[in-house]
Amino acid sequence: MTDQNSTAEPGLFDVELLLKQARAYLAFGEQIRQFAEQSPDAGAQPPDWDTTLRQHFDRFKAAVAQSTEDSNADPDLARLWTLTLESWQQAASSLGVSAIAPRADQSADGWRAYQQVQGEYLELLRQSAVAALDLMEQRLRERAAAGTVADSLRELFNLWVDCNEETYGRMLRGAEYSELSGRLLNALLGCCARGEPAS
Amino acid sequence: MIGLTSERITEELRSFSAKLAQGGQTLRDLGEIETGVSPREAVYQEDKLTLYRYQPRVAQPHPVPLLIVYALVNRPYMMDLQEDRSMIRGLLDAGLDVYLIDWGYPDAADRELSLTDYIHRYIDHCVDALRERCGQDAINLLGVCQGGTLSLCFSSLYPEKIRNLVTMVTPVDFHTPDNLLTHLIRHVNVDLLVDTLGNLPGQLLNFTFLSLSPFRLAGQKYVDLTDILDDAQALRNFLRMEKWIFDSPDQAGAAFRQFAKDFFQQNKLIKGEVNIGDRRVNLGNIVMPVLNVYAAQDHLVPPAASKALAECCGSRDYTEFSFQGGHIGIYVSGRAQREVPPAVAAWLLAR
Numbered sequence: 010m011t012d013q014n015s016t017a018e019p020g021l022f023d024v025e026l027l028l029k030q031a032r033a034y035l036a037f038g039e040q041i042r043q044f045a046e047q048s049p050d051a052g053a054q055p056p057d058w059d060t061t062l063r064q065h066f067d068r069f070k071a072a073v074a075q076s077t078e079d080s081n082a083d084p085d086l087a088r089l090w091t092l093t094l095e096s097w098q099q100a101a102s103s104l105g106v107s108a109i110a111p112r113a114d115q116s117a118d119g120w121r122a123y124q125q126v127q128g129e130y131l132e133l134l135r136q137s138a139v140a141a142l143d144l145m146e147q148r149l150r151e152r153a154a155a156g157t158v159a160d161s162l163r164e165l166f167n168l169w170v171d172c173n174e175e176t177y178g179r180m181l182r183g184a185e186y187s188e189l190s191g192r193l194l195n196a197l198l199g200c201c202a203r204g205e206p207a208s
Numbered sequence: 209m210i211g212l213t214s215e216r217i218t219e220e221l222r223s224f225s226a227k228l229a230q231g232g233q234t235l236r237d238l239g240e241i242e243t244g245v246s247p248r249e250a251v252y253q254e255d256k257l258t259l260y261r262y263q264p265r266v267a268q269p270h271p272v273p274l275l276i277v278y279a280l281v282n283r284p285y286m287m288d289l290q291e292d293r294s295m296i297r298g299l300l301d302a303g304l305d306v307y308l309i310d311w312g313y314p315d316a317a318d319r320e321l322s323l324t325d326y327i328h329r330y331i332d333h334c335v336d337a338l339r340e341r342c343g344q345d346a347i348n349l350l351g352v353c354q355g356g357t358l359s360l361c362f363s364s365l366y367p368e369k370i371r372n373l374v375t376m377v378t379p380v381d382f383h384t385p386d387n388l389l390t391h392l393i394r395h396v397n398v399d400l401l402v403d404t405l406g407n408l409p410g411q412l413l414n415f416t417f418l419s420l421s422p423f424r425l426a427g428q429k430y431v432d433l434t435d436i437l438d439d440a441q442a443l444r445n446f447l448r449m450e451k452w453i454f455d456s457p458d459q460a461g462a463a464f465r466q467f468a469k470d471f472f473q474q475n476k477l478i479k480g481e482v483n484i485g486d487r488r489v490n491l492g493n494i495v496m497p498v499l500n501v502y503a504a505q506d507h508l509v510p511p512a513a514s515k516a517l518a519e520c521c522g523s524r525d526y527t528e529f530s531f532q533g534g535h536i537g538i539y540v541s542g543r544a545q546r547e548v549p550p551a552v553a554a555w556l557l558a559r
Binding site for chain 1: 395
């Protein structure tokens, strides 16, 4: 018996994963660029930048909230914090459960119940994303107080990632997330059970 | 305030977009991405399982074969990802005769495969095949992650067939406070899941693993990728890992049902309450020498979950090896190549 080791065509790499995150990074950069345009000079006194920073992060959070209510408002900005939901919806879609409407052979009640739980899940993610922006604002204040400035946009992006991982990690480890994520999967399965199980 | 001007940010975004556009050509020019680099031959097959022997790299390999039992989750080529990142090559270089079970890809026809099948049938048949082939009463067993848990069960049930047992990043106590996977599966209706889907889809497993750190694993990673889009070698390394991450076989329904309920949800292994078929798994029966390798920064199998073995196995020759890295780094990092295979081989060759 002979063996052929595994090979993969480069096409198997989902380039869309790269492009989606690239677009999200560009959206993040646009947010920061707007802030830089409005920000006082580096030599400005604390009350000036303090106010500017607060106003900017208030707008950033408002943009996040808007993307919750209408994901088409700024899909690339929304993608910055809905990675988990997007990944979940892909998994759900592979089981034949659409995020948009029930299939003809699926119970509308089961699908609506699932959507209800998914809405709760999205809200939990949104709270974590807002908490991450609060944390990032706090970290920027601390850095400013220490006289530290960012060298690059990427450095700020990495700070934003760290803040999201921190607030998300706290949420993930909480009892509420454990209960809700279990309920989400159970509700999804409820949809499948009323339709045709995926093979 | 942030030290960046609008012009500077615009320039950085322009540079990022340019790298992205140029990287497309590098991706197209890469050709085949190979995973699993060490020469090997299939020596036994049963259903979708294949038992491989890796070509020895010394003239006289050690007479006692080493059987690697990988997890049912993900694919075992992580142990042999590329020439300079291969735990298997390190073991071969140290003079060991290395075999590995490839479980294949379960499909709908395998939904009734249970842990009884995996342990009493598949692992047992592979162990017997090697005992006969090599003329040994007992062989060396190396279980990886979930494969380590299966190896513990097997070694408890058939201690006479195992000379030395190595467990690597293996959960034993599933209810340590830092066990995120247990935390996530706690409220899942496992019976509903298996009754509905038959097998557990690999894509659901992928979601679970990515959801542990989504901003790094599904976001930042791809932004950082643009930095190496002009480096074909670095890109190949990235794509090998990427392929492995998303190469997730479905899990046979019956086996997943028992593993999720008995091990994750009810922590029966450490309580001595797991039954495989009609036989009870008693970790106290594990009296052969044991080397327990864990990763100090493991986010999937916390060290405490592995180290619990010390208190419940029956071996008087129990050794721990702590690797300073994480659950993936223990296979593929440069440090792992330098430290882990030599330590495992030295421990085995001394016994």
